[in-house]
Amino acid sequence: MELIILTGLSGSGKSTGLKTLEDLGFFTMDNIPFRFAGLILKDLQNSSRDNNVKRIALGLDIRTIIDANDFDTFFNEIDNLDIDYKIIFLEASTQSILNRYNLTRRKHPLTKDTLLQSIEDEIYLMEDIKDKANMIVDTSFLTAKELSRKIEMAVASFSKNILLNIHLQSFGFKHGVPIDADMIFDVRTLPNPYYLENLREKTGFNDDVYDYVMSFESAQVLYSKILDLITFLIPGYIKDEKRHLTIGIGCSGGKHRSVSFVRRLQKDLNSLDDINIYSIHREKERGNW
Known part of the structure; x- marks a missing residue:
């Protein structure tokens, strides 16, 4: 089973990234809570001989964390499953994310007093998973096409034994x-x-x-x-x-x-x-x- 975890800051381009992975033949799942994602992967691994789901991409972000232990529990579970996974972390400058939210008028998943505070709190909360990432992509000035190209190259590199x-x-x-x-x-x-x-x-x-x-x-x-x-x-x-x-x-x-x-x-x-x-x-x- 080939697993890619696409995560990062809200407003940094996860939807575009998941669409790219889907076009590359990945079975994509988005917004699954961390505490359930491990169980789903275990079930897919057990049934992999009977289905065609060999390449899986999980979209995980701050909305999928229910409590502070979810992060560690999830990665312990997939380590125990002996699944070779890679993490792509998307981020953008605070100003870029502010501009995107102001343009789309969407609500940030963290409800704080201000949008800026929500963004800054999310940056802090996502530091642990960012530290585990195999690839970090700053999307501040990337077009959707450029982001897709970077993800395509990342996937190609993950599938090879290169240094x-x-x-x-x-x-x-x-x-x-x-x-x-x-x-x-x-x-x-x-x-x-x-x-x-x-x-x-x-x-x-x-x-x-x-x-x-x-x-x-x-x-x-x-x-x-x-x-x-x-x-x-x-x-x-x-x-x-x-x-x-x-x-x-x-x-x-x-x-x-x-x-x-x-x-x-x-x-x-x-x-x-x-x-x-x-x-x-x-x-x-x-x-x-």
Whole structure:
């Protein structure tokens, strides 16, 4: 049985995440109280030979906790069932969650004096499960499509016996810095293909743009230093049992130089053992090209 627990802060995108998991073939269950979830999993495990439910996704949040002991009881139960589970924790900045609730006018599951107090109390109450998470996703500035992509990559990585997932992301500084990146490299010091009329409308996916960016000695030196630093740090991240490493490569518009660097990094890092390499081009997904 493959089990993914999708949890996190209210208003951080759990509904979108569960829909993505359902599209990936998971049997999804949402808002089941912690104290009953273990019993349901036990029943499904016992009957798994007689049904087709092999991939299960549980949506659990603050609404499913009845008392303080539910959290520990639930994880003790699934540990005793010897189920290999993974936890994806969704969060967002307090301001982002405030904006979402004000926009939808929905009621927060914690009824406190103010919406802000409800959000802050939930952050505190969910700390324990966040500490157990295999992957934490900050959805503050993610579109639904970007969140779905991250969950798809997480599921793919969970099903493989790998030590580290490296997520390469090109972006444009003029559209904001990705807040979920562990490392960010700035390649704006390199000559910009935007100022060449024959390259302006193309991207780093085009060979003539890529060749132009990489033709300069400054680009080769910068790339070499970035690659050396990443490969130097990887063993440390693995030793620290970090499963996901997000690296942002930024230029002005996120279309030429950053895409070219991500393209080459993906090729060079793919040769490493026990590591998955993913690439995302944020501005393409957001329609900024």
